[in-house]
Amino acid sequence: MKRLNLKTGTGSDVMQISSILTVSEKNGSLMSPFWFTIIVGTLVLGISGIEAAPDNLQAILKRIDRHRKRLVSHAPQLNIERFTSHSKQHVRCGERWEGVAHIAAEYRNPYDPDEIDVSARIVLPNGKAITIPAFYLEPCEPLDGLTRMTAGVPYRRTGNGHWRVRFAPFLPGRHQVTLVAKDRHGKTVQSKPVTFMAEANDDNPGYIRIARANPQYFEDTAQEKLFWPAGVNIAWTRRHELRKHRPAQPPCYEYYFRRASGQMNATRVWLCHWAWLEWVPYQDAPQTSWTGYAGLGYYNPMIADTLDRVFELAEKHHIRIMLVTEDNNELMKTDHPDSWAAHPYNRIYGGPCSEPKDYFSSAQARRWYKKRLRYIIARWGYSTSLWAINSWNDMRTPNPAVLTWLREMRSFCHRLVSGWRPIIYGSNYTLAASTITDYSQGRVMAGKPAIIQECQHAHDDHWFAGSVRRQLWRGLSSGLAGVMVWPHVQVDRCDAWSIFRPVVNLTAELPLNRTPTRPIDRAQIRIDVPSTDRTFWSISDFSPYGDVSFWHDTKAKNTFEIDPQQGSWLQQWCPTLFAPKRQSWHHPLTFRLSQTRKGDLFLLRIKEIGPGTQTLDVRVADQPVRQFVFKKGRRYLDESEQWIRLPLPTGRDVTIQITLSHGDWLRLASVHHASHRSAAHDLVIPTGLRYGAGGILYLENASYDRRTLELFSERPVTLANLRLSFKVDTPRPCFVRQFDPISGKVLSKQTIVPKQRMLYLTIPHLEQALVIQWEQRDITGR
Template identity: 30%
Template sequence: MRIAFALALFAALGSTSAPAQLALQIDARGTLAEVRVGDAIYLSDVAVTLVKPGWTGNLADQRAVDPATVRVHKAGRTTTYTMPLRGENLTAQLIERVTRDGDLVDVQYEVIPDQDVELETVLLQGSLATASHAGKTSYLVGGPTTSRGILPAELNDKNHILWSGDPEWLGFGLPGVGGLRVVPRDMGLQLQDDRKWNTPAFGLLATAGGGEHLARKPIRFALSLRAEAAGRLDDEVKQGALAGVSLVDDRPLALKNARIDRDRLEAFASITVDAEIEARYDNPFDPDQIAVDGEVATPAGKIVNVPGYFQTPFQLEAGRGGESLKVAGASGFRVRYTPTVAGPHQITIKVKDRSGEVRAKPLAFIVDASKTPGFVRVAAKSPRYFAFDDGASYFAIGENVCWGGGKAPMADYAAWFAGLGKAGGNWARLWLAFNEKGLEWMPAPTPKGGTGSYQGLGRYALDNAWRLDEVVHLAERNGVRLMFCIGTYGEFKDGGFFNEGSWVSNPYNAKNGGPCASPDDFWTNAEARKLYKQRLRYIIARWGCSPQVFAWEFWNEVQPTPAVEAWTAEMAAYLKQHDPNRHLVSTSYGSPAIWKDRNIDLSMTHMYGTAGATADFTAQIQRETHANLAFGKPYLLAEFGIDWQAGDEKWDPKGNGLNMHNGAWAALASGSAGTAMLWWWDGYVHPKNVYHVLTPVQAFAATIDWANTPFRPIERIEIVGDPSRTETFRDVTLAGSQSWGKTASNRYTALHDGTVKEGPVAVTLGSPKRGNANEVFSEVVWTLDMPQAGKVLVHLGEVCSGGRLRVALDGHEVLDRPLATGEPGKGPWKKSRLLEPWKVWVSDYDEAIPIDVPAGRHELTLANADGDWLQIRKLTLPSYRSSRHPEVDALGLAAVGRMILWVHNRQSTWRADFDGKSPEPQEKLTLHVPTTSQADWRVEWWDTFQGVVVQTDQVQPASGILRLTPPRFDRDLAARLTQKP
């Protein structure tokens, strides 16, 4: 049954063509059976589908709903459809509200699952019949990225995705007929040619709400539909974000004027010189065509060269559909410079094109001394920490905030930085990889489109550059320093767990006109390296003046091959040569060769658990930090989270923030130059207001003179419990700590204090038959000393393309189990995902396999003998942990006359909170801390949740040991020790 629902929309749209009529036909299930403008049916069969992970099928479909179960309610201009969605192990409620509001129809959707569910996406899909639209109908994309095209007459099998991204709107127009504008809210859109799957239609796919969803938590999204007069949509797309901006000049070289914005300023503030230039170029970003530079003479007579850049001013407009940018002035060339010393300066603008060079008259300006601390440097007296130019310490406290959350990225950053800064945070990491702050990517239409007016290789998105200017200003207002991560590994691959592979749209790809036939060519191709240096020049020119920029980071998680190491050395040297303010430089991932490079200033790693298997990261953070301190440079744990596959909100739905808390303090007390930087900023930290975790860290860190105190880790702090207690044993779970690759050893010893000797522990075991057999271990060996006989639980995780788990006890095989893989629901695994590029299944068994182990000392060998790889997420050892070893970690740093300690109850973990378990209080402990001083020490014990001192002690060492007695605590304490004169 269909319900005819015609809406006449008459609006003054500023066109000479008469407005068209929008009509909808909605069936008894709420499906938009037809969306018609005039005589043209633009969309049909628009309905909601819940898609299984990995696009392996549908969990539920609105089209399959029994009409008898649908409740319809009309109130004024709104008709509401409420219905059950049922599928495999799932029930949910779908609420659809259709409202006429003047000249538009608004359709709001709400999906409420009855139980926790993992989805690939919530899909709202409709179609355009090829018989009516192929080769005739235009599609137009409006918003930060604009695009236009004709729905193709024939299928292009290699480019069936016509457009994909997060637009302000998507429109369709047939010649002689009114157009249709579709405005999504909280959804991404994709337009594709379904003839690839033998369906005679073009598909419009709106996606929302992928990942893990909690029971009874609504997933909301909406779209509005509006009929438009002929030509209106095309006019808007033609204007776009860069309407009226010319990137070409063909006049003889001339420097007409150079205007400085002020002639007196304080050190670490910036001067801006705008130059009025005529020249011959068709790419203002190419310094071989036109190079604008400032030549600064300092009071000491030093000459500093400052690159200039081409820019366009914009104005931010916020409306119902989100934010948009409009050109707000004339484009032109600009030079910005930040002086670091007081005294008289001069700047001379010089311009060079292929015909020669011209110079302006010098512009003078006076620099006064400033109380501003300046740029962040490596501390000269304490080179594992940071300092400002004025010598004050800088301890990095923050999180990742890599991209905006939707259609209002500037509002997002304003809120995120306000929350971070108010809590005492001072550091954030940004990605500049084809999001709303990116510079260089393929313009739409492209399969992996970005946000912004991308121009292709060697040309930069001026709207995004303006946004990044504003992000820096927002950070400055909130006291946050920014790490600019310029690119990510996904630019050089296809597929990926998050579908992050984007090589298909990388402008360096030869198929897009770039110089690289393969991703590996990027690191060695001379033209690619030249073009990347050109981008670095632009970044230096535009943002190198800012003390708010903490560091340049080349890559996110690019594996350090020899070619990558050589490339990194070359680019780091380029930055140090051309950045007037010599910002810090780093990358990820690194290697010993990279970290030892004199132009790399700090080392970094990333750390995640898998599927919630790691309850406590303390030992892993300590181990990783100590390993990196060997390079003699500052170290940051720059990404951190409970689970690389799901946000911390999955494991901490109440927003207690205990994982973030423990990570921050463990990093501080291990010798990191900052906190462990949590990844999940938009779905966890901000919505659950977890910023408060950082406030006590800031209060404690502010009392330490990091820049002048060369701390070193205290190798061992002995913890002595209450000697009157009878020894007992309890179960202990030892989680794997390295998800991929070989660790230092494949032999591990489980100690009775609940720790592992010879860690970190490898999670993944590869078959000897896999393509790269040396990439991961094929077996690991555990040494156990069982207080009594029991069942050791081997926690099996994911298996890729089959496997064969073999378990041996003291050399005798006790288990030989083939492990198949396949589609979800077709085997003993809990769930499965398809690795698209290789067409292989990864099946998650999530199973605890019991192995009988007698009392006494034994070797337990775990091996994979077949297939590709499998995961051993953790071992649970029964009645193993001795009560004689308090369940407490003690981490510490020492320098002459100073110490820092963090004492942590191992029962205080995110996992215990998730399981509803409270930690047992720790009392009557004694810490034995080694010292070479015989002087008395003042000990301040800090509450790490309130950021206040709760007890002060005076302690005298005896026989080279400080015996400290911390106050009773439930979770953790910090201590600051000062040697008395």
């Protein structure tokens, strides 16, 4: 063994890599290609950004090298030694068939299709042939048998690595599968065909695709029924999670999917953020899933096994999965093991990128990313529970390089599954990105579905279920294609799993995917409510959201456009204000309200102040500046100190500018708009959607609001004897049902004949909310 020291530098910037490399005493050649890549890459790329290298870099590199050496094969020639069926001879359509192959070949990395490319050619019962990718599998299992998507789970290896093919037949009849393998020299061999029979399956749910008749929605391929995703993100499991039931059991998907079964139909699972498929072994944790990492182009077999189990559970409980492949933390320049400091594309580990910004522009990085997408689709693309792939959670505004990257990855995914299954590819990047991806982020646009993946909700457990329920029904009745919420821990803590069931059950009956839809203008709906002596407040909430630091963050926004009538998350809002002494962090915060009415208020809720005395300056429109002084920091404010009420002028584009003029720092919790309403009918908020010969209308009672109770001591009021009228498309009779959106129970059914194409309804009482659904039919019921 010889010690090799390498120094590179520019000016005063010097980096030293000092590692023990195996050197052949016979010919002096380096025996570790991994170390050679590290050294040459450093020489070629220079040292820009290397100051971010972790203190344990040498130990990480040794662990990577040790893992990679274990996978090297020196077989003299390419040969498929055995290819057999791992499933029964007969499988039902929509269920998994699996083939197992043992292949002799020369390669360093069996996961890299450039070194050993394995695929399957399948001849379908109709004579058509398709090609799907195979994947390399290293058998392993969790020690406790539980399914947990997180790092550091105790795992053990249970066998030798080999290749597999997974496929869910969609046609009944005989299937013939031939395995094809190609090595890095271009030599190709193929196996003898393996056959299996697929049987018809009336319970086959099919895959999810964008609806053919109305691409604003999703539908299944088996029965062409509407799929309207509603559920909670069960993104991961963490050791600290407290559960409503079985608190002694570690958090696991067996528990969460059992609780979700029959309640919701969709979730998001993260193949990232402590459950990365491709990462570096940043932590030395023997006999855990940390030992499965080996850097660029190597996929953790323990995380992959966990996701196998997640999909099997999802299929059992009829839950569709949007698979999240990356999180914005991965490109943050910090020293945390979930950031660029541990990213396999970082050139300090032999990756192709000097800086996070190179991730999207580097041609080499894009090639490696496609290999990971190929592996994901090869291993889990068979599953009817794989609904969509979602890249880059919590990202927002894309630059041109990102747009090019998204376009390339979407096209790659669609080519990979061509003739086999539909795939829906999207990203949390917004704006121009939504014109590229298969769905948009929460913004209804022509020609594609719009989804809210993490809807706004109350953080207070008492109000949580009601706030999520409101978002679900508002979303459905406003034309969204699906609504999901975060986090699963709060859903479980509040025992709120059932909030999804009513909307899931109703959408299963609706033909939104088969007919054009259009929103109902509120001005077209007349609501008459008997007068009352009370006056009312209606409050909209605006809260910070996303992975924007509470401290200075270069991605933070300082100006926000607000619709006072619609509460929302404020993406990229850093809620901490800094005084001028922190010059580079000091910035005013501006809110611009599109429309205000007489008597409206703007409310600030202040959570915490920094040391000393903090002076907050607030200017509303052109009014004089008002100052608010908070003393005796650093501390959290008492409830009596938290709220600032600002009267608003009447008009359009009213601005509120907030600045911390003296002190150190001050943190806002949220901002709110309050509107004073004197007429009872103003309390009824309608949202409606027409489809074909019918429609759906969601009515909210605005007096059921936690903020009006907390701020104005205003208790909810039940509205009685409402009269509702709106125009319908034809004079045919309307079959009308009224639903309780909380229980899903049908409250009434009636057939009403429109008068001059106006439908008139009487609602005996309106507590929190009501759902009205109607369809126009002729006398025969058609």
